[in-house]
Amino acid sequence: MGVRGLTTFINSNSDAFFVEFKLNRCTLVIDGNSLAAVLYSETLGPYSAFGGDYDVFAEKVENFIQNLKRCEVEPVFIFDGGYEQKKATTVRKRNSMKVYAIEKVTPNRSTRDFFPLMLRPVLQERLIELGVTCLQSDFEADREIAAVSKRLNAPVLSNDSDFFIFDIPFIPLSTFPFDVCQSSSESNVHCFIQCQIFYVDNFLKSYGGLEKSMLPLLATVLGNDYLQRSVFKNFYGLIKIEKSKKLTLGQRRIGGLIRWLKKESFDSALKKILSSLPKNYRQRIRSNINSIITGYSDLSTCLDEYLPCSTNLPGTCNKICSQLKELSIAHQDMEANESYSESENNVEEGDEEYLDSLENSQKELSGDEKFGENYQISTKQSSPVSYCNNLETPQWFLERSRRCQMAPQIMTLITLNTYFCVPQVEDCRMPHAGEVGLPILRIIAGLVLGTNSLRYWYRLGSSEYKCKIIEPSNCFKLGELPELFALNEVSFDYRKNILLDTLKLERPEFLDSYPEDWRLLLLCLIYWIKSKDTLIPCHIHAVVFMLIAVNIFQEKIGFFRKTKLFIRKYGAKLKSLEKIRENVAAKFDNEIRDKSMNQLLSEVTKEDCLLVFQNILSDFSVDCGLKERPRNFSRTLIHCFAELQTILDLGQNLNLLLLQPFKRIIISKFYNGTFLYNVATNLKRQPDIINYLEKLFKKSPIILKLHMFLYTELAQFTNWTVTESRKLCRKRHKKRQGKAPEDSSGLEEVNEEDNSFYDVNNKFSFFILKRKFCRLKLV
Numbered sequence: 001m002g003v004r005g006l007t008t009f010i011n012s013n014s015d016a017f018f019v020e021f022k023l024n025r026c027t028l029v030i031d032g033n034s035l036a037a038v039l040y041s042e043t044l045g046p047y048s049a050f051g052g053d054y055d056v057f058a059e060k061v062e063n064f065i066q067n068l069k070r071c072e073v074e075p076v077f078i079f080d081g082g083y084e085q086k087k088a089t090t091v092r093k094r095n096s097m098k099v100y101a102i103e104k105v106t107p108n109r110s111t112r113d114f115f116p117l118m119l120r121p122v123l124q125e126r127l128i129e130l131g132v133t134c135l136q137s138d139f140e141a142d143r144e145i146a147a148v149s150k151r152l153n154a155p156v157l158s159n160d161s162d163f164f165i166f167d168i169p170f171i172p173l174s175t176f177p178f179d180v181c182q183s184s185s186e187s188n189v190h191c192f193i194q195c196q197i198f199y200v201d202n203f204l205k206s207y208g209g210l211e212k213s214m215l216p217l218l219a220t221v222l223g224n225d226y227l228q229r230s231v232f233k234n235f236y237g238l239i240k241i242e243k244s245k246k247l248t249l250g251q252r253r254i255g256g257l258i259r260w261l262k263k264e265s266f267d268s269a270l271k272k273i274l275s276s277l278p279k280n281y282r283q284r285i286r287s288n289i290n291s292i293i294t295g296y297s298d299l300s301t302c303l304d305e306y307l308p309c310s311t312n313l314p315g316t317c318n319k320i321c322s323q324l325k326e327l328s329i330a331h332q333d334m335e336a337n338e339s340y341s342e343s344e345n346n347v348e349e350g351d352e353e354y355l356d357s358l359e360n361s362q363k364e365l366s367g368d369e370k371f372g373e374n375y376q377i378s379t380k381q382s383s384p385v386s387y388c389n390n391l392e393t394p395q396w397f398l399e400r401s402r403r404c405q406m407a408p409q410i411m412t413l414i415t416l417n418t419y420f421c422v423p424q425v426e427d428c429r430m431p432h433a434g435e436v437g438l439p440i441l442r443i444i445a446g447l448v449l450g451t452n453s454l455r456y457w458y459r460l461g462s463s464e465y466k467c468k469i470i471e472p473s474n475c476f477k478l479g480e481l482p483e484l485f486a487l488n489e490v491s492f493d494y495r496k497n498i499l500l501d502t503l504k505l506e507r508p509e510f511l512d513s514y515p516e517d518w519r520l521l522l523l524c525l526i527y528w529i530k531s532k533d534t535l536i537p538c539h540i541h542a543v544v545f546m547l548i549a550v551n552i553f554q555e556k557i558g559f560f561r562k563t564k565l566f567i568r569k570y571g572a573k574l575k576s577l578e579k580i581r582e583n584v585a586a587k588f589d590n591e592i593r594d595k596s597m598n599q600l601l602s603e604v605t606k607e608d609c610l611l612v613f614q615n616i617l618s619d620f621s622v623d624c625g626l627k628e629r630p631r632n633f634s635r636t637l638i639h640c641f642a643e644l645q646t647i648l649d650l651g652q653n654l655n656l657l658l659l660q661p662f663k664r665i666i667i668s669k670f671y672n673g674t675f676l677y678n679v680a681t682n683l684k685r686q687p688d689i690i691n692y693l694e695k696l697f698k699k700s701p702i703i704l705k706l707h708m709f710l711y712t713e714l715a716q717f718t719n720w721t722v723t724e725s726r727k728l729c730r731k732r733h734k735k736r737q738g739k740a741p742e743d744s745s746g747l748e749e750v751n752e753e754d755n756s757f758y759d760v761n762n763k764f765s766f767f768i769l770k771r772k773f774c775r776l777k778l779v
Helices: 006-011 032-050 054-070 085-104 119-129 142-152 200-205 212-222 229-236 249-262 266-275 279-297 319-326 331-336 338-346 352-366 395-402 408-416 433-449 484-489 492-502 516-531 537-557 563-580 597-603 606-620 624-628 635-657 673-684 689-696 701-715 726-736 765-778
Strands: 018-023 026-031 073-079 133-136 156-158 170-172 181-184 189-198 418-420 454-460 464-470
Touching (some): 006 249, 026 032, 032 073, 032 119, 054 073, 054 119, 054 189, 085 408, 085 418, 085 454, 119 133, 142 156, 142 279, 200 212, 212 229, 212 266, 212 279, 229 266, 266 279, 395 408, 408 418, 408 433, 408 635, 433 454, 433 464, 433 484, 433 492, 433 516, 433 635, 516 537, 516 635, 516 701, 537 701, 606 701
Parallel strands (some): 073 133, 156 170, 418 454
Antiparallel strands (some): 018 189, 181 189, 454 464
């Protein structure tokens, strides 16, 4: 939720509020959403333009977990669930800001808070693989995290300012270095992470003993996602704000509010705050304030039974809750408070902005928006979740959701009948990237909502985030879709057929020769190919190459993204391999289906992977020329792969909803957006792609055979042949230019004088090209 300005205020007094802390030998409750954002921003911010380097991110996650294990820290991750009605306006505003930011994202400039579409699922899948406790709240996770922290007597790691208000030990991610320190004694070596921890008591002492019960009220009046600070505009006129050249107005306002609260009791402070509001708004705003304060104080949790420890939460009700229950301010009591009743006159008749903020806050919290009155959500997350038909959400669904086996978007569908399509880096001249996945979403909506229509929020152009009504699908080729309550009782084959039909595969036996962890991925690729008549061979070649490079090469040789480290480990071996395979040549053979995918995979050796990987390692990094000339960045190409990500995300979500008839896709083992873009750009320039691949895979014929096997299998779902020439691809591309012209950089427009051949088997070829490029720059 976040408290406006509180993080800045506390950081400005960090010496007084924070304590140096050595993190080791304890449980650590981690805000999963916060960590995903911070970890990605710090390590992969510049790569956001390409849609997400999920393999690199997963490697960073594994390193982080290993560091915690070295320090004997047991992590418990908790993620946000679906959106409540009071959060809907904030979500729409944030997505609207992303729409505006799309065109600002370039390879040489990342934009804050613009993250890859599948960032959170990738974090969850990696944690599950590593055996880390990974849970998902039904809705926003702040209160669940605080409750679990109390329950386990463990600190919280997050960057959410709400945790300054909860009475729990809190480690801000801004103070967390991610590096392990060591201290040695005569007998042992102790590992720890040196960070800073915040205790509420230190904060209260620095202000002369402010009561803990006042902190939720402080947070509410400062403003958050649910109640705008402008609602309390008149109240701020009643408190004394000191003048200072060193502190900002926001910091001085918080200091003045704290000093004012220190002189008041909880009851008197709330009365005076409400008295500053216009009379006809008081009752509703009072109810909203109480609801928010309860969220800070009533720390119940629905995740107790999923925690590694079995001890129950103490059944005590803290001081704040008892005060709220006893507090009953009737209208006549408000009238009797003459000393502050006149403050309502501070609202001028023409102060429309102030009144608008009051009305908007009422709508956000009370449910007066378009979402309707039937979708009210209880503030107690441990109680049954409301369903669109006024029934409770199925228990089997909640259990899977809380174990991170269900997408949070499904919970939002249940509670709001709404789907928020997250803007990606895409071409704003084209229809939004989510449009290609609407048939999948209609099936999901049919399973969840039945016949109820769906509100679908999406990008329109380069500046609008709009809503339209989508009708769900209620049947597929074999019959009607089951209701959500009965879905867990439907046979495995029936659920599997729903997925196969939705993703447009008519011959299920097609998947038999593939490993189980490839099958859902291939289904999504088939859907992508069948749904997009604008695809050309280089798109599919690039995707196939990415699957081989990220999945197979990494499994065989390990994770490498720096040339120095790769050469240090394998340089000597590569020299000997090149001599051994000096006379080996790879040649494409049309008869490549004599073996299955599993057989081909079993024939791939570590040596085959090494000989190819040395030539493609640079493709995992942003091209220097693209950084210097960002206008050459092709948004049309990025848009094509953004549509693929939409399909992967929705296909994964549908598979989870259907109780996984196929094994879950491990996205981080298949997808690297930077590599995909670089390879597609390179292949698009080749006059003969197959001839280029023969040279690239010259000393590893099995890799060429594997690549062409996968490509041929996927190309059968297109209307062009495997050996189609680039000349035909150009014609197909020109037909599309009327709808969405390629970027001004035009990847097809290659300067003949600069079209030098790069021999992948000549280690000096790159330096010759680089020297030529430098001469051109000097001229």
